[in-house]
Amino acid sequence: MTESLVVHVVDDEASVRDSLRWLLESVGLRVCTHADGEAFLAEYRPQTCGCVLLDIRMPGLSGIEVLERMAQDGRRVPVIVFTGHADVPLAVRAMRLGAFDFIEKPYSDSLLLERVQRALSMRRETRDREVALEETRRAYERLSARERQVLAGVLQGRPNKLIADDLSLSIKTIEVHRANLMQKMGAHSLADLIRRVVQAGIEP
């Protein structure tokens, strides 16, 4: 989770790529550059990708097409789009495709760095959440069949006694299962348990 996120730069002009690397590395960021959209889509890994700096007008795959492909993958990686001029229709299309921000070239370096840091912190948050959900799902996998049945009863709001009747078990046994599953799911309270299960989209 603490492994550092990579800033991807996609621009067809070598001087812009190289200078962006120089600028971003000066504040200790990890940078990966790509000369066109195809190369970027082939090389980037959503797990480590912090944000993308994308030029809108490039030969081959245009910036908009890159955004379309990323939207199809359903990955919520923040993308900062560069443009040479204030083209409103293009900005609207980019926004609809989920672009994080739109910056006109040439920009001031501090503005760019501030936007990149903002995008990275947002990405970190979403990634932390993704990791937490993944943990809940793995914890659920570790529950026994009995514990899952008890969990289903709990989620339906049934008291222990009724769950015991449903499963033809004693209340004591239900209480033991319930305590175990709370511990395995890492939940502090009933409300916490329900929140985790609902957020992870688990259906016992």
Place this chain on the structure above:
Amino acid sequence: MILGLRRSGTGSGGTRLPGRRPSFVGALARIGLLLAVVPGGVSAAPSGAQAVPDRTVRVGVLAYRGAAQARSRWAATVDYLTHAVPGYRFELKPYGLDGLERAVADGAVDFVLTNPGHYVVLEAGYGVTRIVTLRNRVGEHVLTRFGAVIFTRADHPSIRDIADLAGHRFMAVSPRAFGGFQMAWLELERRGIDPFEDLGELRFAGFPQDAIVRAVLAGEVDAGTVRTDTLERMAAEGAIRLDRVRVLGRRIESGFPFLLSTALYPEWPFSRLRGTPERLAQRVAVALLTLDPDSPEARAAGTAGWTIPLDYTPVHALYRALDIGPYAHPFTLVDVVREYAPWLMAWTLGFLILAAAMAWTLRMNRRLAQEVAERERAQRALARHRDLLEQRVSERTADLRRLNEQLAEDIRARERAERALRRSDAVLRRLHAIVAAPDLDSVTRMRRMLEAMCEYGGLAAGVLAKVDGEVYEVCTWVGPLAVEDGRRWSVEELPAASILRSGDMVVAPLEDAGPMGCWRFHVGVPVRVGDRVRCVLEFFGDEPVLASPMDRDVLLLVAQWIGAELARSEADEQLRRHQEELAHVGRLSAVGEMATSLAHELNQPLTAVVNYVGGSLRRLQTMAGLDPGVARAMERAVAEAARAGRIIRHLREFVRKAPFDEAQVDVGAAIAAAVELVAHEAKRRGVALEVERCGALPAVRASQIQLEQVLVNLLRNAIEAADQGGGDGEVRIQAGCEGGRVWIRVSDTGPGLPAPVRERLFEPFFTTKPQGMGMGLNITRTIVEALGGRIEASEAPGGGAVFVVMLPVREDDD
């Protein structure tokens, strides 16, 4: 509030579950909803009993002239957001400067609409981020930047410049007003005047700014500052006269129409808070960007909609220079980067020369085309009139022969007839020479005809006049008439009334002196274009002449010729206007496109400069012993590169073409119009043009003239290529509709597109033609992309080039 928003994730997560077990899902959803309320402990705005309650979004607005004024200005925009972003109810919250800052600090608002100066403070202090920038509407102008004007009254004895303000009384809005004081403050500081120390008196009058203007003109204070356009607005309202005002430190910025004393700064931004959900901010940005500039919402706010966010660095620079707002440490930057200027000047000069060359070439082309058309027309007229003349002469000869037989013994009569015939023959030849003369304009031609007829008929004066309903308007005339070109009368006062009543030739003595002079004899004939009487041809004299049937025939013939000439010149005018419009679009597109290309080319290296210098500075700052002078110089280098970018942007905005009117355009009709325009060239080069329609063609949303421009560009290229191909060249245009897209395919039998050419085809200034500018296909692509379409080039299977344009069939979506 904000908790309520974050909950949306949890809530929708619950409802997204697959519905295999309804009762269980229902329970889950209920739990989800319950949870949504419990952890935050916030009420979920219970509005409708069953309906899902809309989440409330608060928009904090700087109410610099009171809450009521802010509401009346922005309520429509905020309501528009509620409408345009479903699921949210937007609420307007007017605040003063401090109130708004507190609201931002407490997270009591989700969006902020405030002046650029205040925005910069909020950005630095609370991480507020601009999402769009206001396009301000001032009269007929739409501006995204503004400044301030520093002024005194025109007859002030001692203030001629900003530097003269020391020791004088000065008025501004308030110490924290951005346009109403801080902009002027910087200008004063630059001239060594500290407004709080060096002025005789510094008075703050608050809003409205009109009071400052009145106080300065009334001599209550010596000088003042207001936001740009205030003076012009008050002058337009009749409240002041601009010649009573003396502007101090006047600046001129290209494309900026108002009196100005300071730099220009970006307009008000609409911004989001750090905690505002990303998706919501995007939807709000899209909604504002797509707000129609002419909609009632935009009008109510006095704006022309919104544009993508501008760079607020100039505002930061101002605050840094004044050591206020978020900047604690002053900087006095050194002018080191002067050497930047010549480089930029060279680019600008080069661009201007190119633009001039382009305009000159286009004008020469048009003139040449007109001359060719003129000559062809003359040749046609010559042939037609030769036939007519031959026919007339043979008729006259027959007349003569009959006369000879009938009046053989009456020599005098015969002589008279012969004389008449010679005269009519002579006048017909003369008239024909006039009609066939290639280099006469239509008015001169008609005047010469009138002269010939006057001479022929022994008449003193002739006039050709347009008749439209009751109005009689002189087109041209000869002889001593009391008229002038363009003179109008009511037709009832004139002898011409009898011509219009009868619709035929009138030959009659005149009893009264008319407004055209005192004549005793009048002969007139209607001139028809098609079936309508458009003009009258009249002659005046003192003797009854032009009475013989032959004379009348000649007169009728002249009337016919004039009618034909009028019809022709009207048709020419229509064609010329269309071609001119097309050429105009071409010129505008070319200049705009060149500016855009240059801007792009320059922006790339400027961006690299900013990156390199910024990166170097940050590295140096981590080392010990950095010379502060070096750091300042590098910061200045970054700022200058950004300034160069802004200058380029201004230049481009200055030459940018006016938006074209878009409408539903019939693609078939546009193809037909474009083919008609290039048909002549195809014929001249011996290239066949084939149009093929594959099925029904729906209309596309475009500007007809731009679509024609695209097609004419492609067709001209194709015709030229087909001509080079040797043999019988052919250009084929096919069009059809597939999958919500209209496609138009232009293929030729020319030499085709080798791969190296194909790769660079759409680049500006790339051309394979000896005389080409290399802008045609570049413009074509820009237009097609602006219409949301795509253009592709490829090699035809049998050789030759193929261009395919695809345009979306757009229903007006949101």
